[in-house]
Amino acid sequence: MASLVPCPHCGARPKEEFTIKGAALARPTPDAGTEAWMDYVYLRDNPRGLYEEYWHHTSGCRRWLVVTRDTATHDIEHSRDVALSQLTDIRP
Amino acid sequence: MSDFRLVSKPALSDRTPIVGKHISLEALPEGHVILVMGKPGAPAAETQPVSLSDGQPNAVRTAGPGQWLVVGDQPRTQKEIEALFTELGADIYGVDQSAGRVRILVHGTMVERVLGKGTSVDLAATSFPVGSATVTLIGHIATHMTRTDVFAFELMVLRGFAESLWDDLLEMCKEFA
Numbered sequence: 379m380a381s382l383v384p385c386p387h388c389g390a391r392p393k394e395e396f397t398i399k400g401a402a403l404a405r406p407t408p409d410a411g412t413e414a415w416m417d418y419v420y421l422r423d424n425p426r427g428l429y430e431e432y433w434h435h436t437s438g439c440r441r442w443l444v445v446t447r448d449t450a451t452h453d454i455e456h457s458r459d460v461a462l463s464q465l466t467d468i469r470p
Numbered sequence: 471m472s473d474f475r476l477v478s479k480p481a482l483s484d485r486t487p488i489v490g491k492h493i494s495l496e497a498l499p500e501g502h503v504i505l506v507m508g509k510p511g512a513p514a515a516e517t518q519p520v521s522l523s524d525g526q527p528n529a530v531r532t533a534g535p536g537q538w539l540v541v542g543d544q545p546r547t548q549k550e551i552e553a554l555f556t557e558l559g560a561d562i563y564g565v566d567q568s569a570g571r572v573r574i575l576v577h578g579t580m581v582e583r584v585l586g587k588g589t590s591v592d593l594a595a596t597s598f599p600v601g602s603a604t605v606t607l608i609g610h611i612a613t614h615m616t617r618t619d620v621f622a623f624e625l626m627v628l629r630g631f632a633e634s635l636w637d638d639l640l641e642m643c644k645e646f647a
């Protein structure tokens with residue numbers, strides 16, 4: 379696990395200041411069907427390499443971030459504020 | 471009617487301050503603390519909290535995007551605070567936190583060394599100049615930290631954590647006191 383996480387508002391902070399929610403996935407539409415929702419709620423890919431996950435800067439600015447982290451090297455490539463970067467957000 | 475008298479006392483009233491050549495630690499008066507919440511990035515929001523402040527230096531401190539803490543040594547009544555809130559514009563709100571947060575002043579030439587034991591924030595005066603404020607963990611306690619002078623930092627914690635943070639700070643100060 380990466381030990382220093384870059385927060386777009388606070389700079390590099392130790393992981394202890396954050397709460398991790400898990401993979402940042404595209405939310406299906408309400409009528410997408412049971413299978414799509416089962417996937418979204420329960421199934422995870424566990425990829426090797428870069429992937430996006432939600433981090434909350436709980437003991438800092440208290441903003442929700444999307445952090446792009448490499449599961450093999452633990453390097454963090456990028457982090458962004460979810461609400462302030464709606465345009466580039468992964469939600470459909 | 472309760473059987474015993476309910477006495478309101480400051481959270482750190484039974485703690486003895488440190489007064490040292492290189493480091494000093496003291497609890498600040500429990501005056502007022504007002505949290506102001508606006509829309510992050512809204513252009514006029516920056517100037518709004520100033521109307522609530524008593525005009526002292528560092529009375530308005532940033533507390534994350536679109537949030538500020540307005541602090542001062544003088545207590546304010548509910549009425550005074552409500553009157554101040556009516557001056558706030560649309561989409562910006564104030565919450566009286568005076569009873570919920572406690573302020574501690576750490577000052578002295580060793581202050582960066584002391585706080586550096588508990589937080590990862592770069593406290594060098596070049597990257598965290600006078601007037602800077604942020605929220606960070608000091609040990610295990612989320613703390614709002616403001617640099618009020620070159621060798622002075624004000625720490626603000628939730629009331630229930632004040633004694634724990636104070637006791638941690640005592641340990642951190644020990645070698646310099």
Ligand SMILES: [Zn+2]
Pocket residue numbers: 385386387388389435438439440441
């Ligand atoms: Zn942050």
